[in-house]
Amino acid sequence: MSDDTDLLLRRILTDVLGLKQNQASDFTEETGLFGHLPELDSMAVAGLLTELEDRLDIVIDDDEIDGEMLETYGGLLAFAKAKREQA
Secondary structure (H helix, E strand, C coil): CCCHHHHHHHHHHHHHHHCCCHHHHHHHHHHHHHHHCCCCCHHHHHHHHHHHHHHHHHCCCCHCCCCCHHEEHHHHEEEEEEHHHHC
């Protein structure tokens, strides 16, 4: 299950943010997201979190959302994997 989280997360980012085909494929753990990708602004964050919940079958509480989680691809991936393991 957790291995497909990476692929799913890349698809979600591509779909929600309208990224170029294969742009998310090049993301590494250190790739900056919020504040680095112009497509990921505060409005897009809400849509991204909703899609994460829907497609990964998780629930994200408001108090779990912080800048660190959205700072890098690795941070968001670690968060998504941890949430799926809890589910």
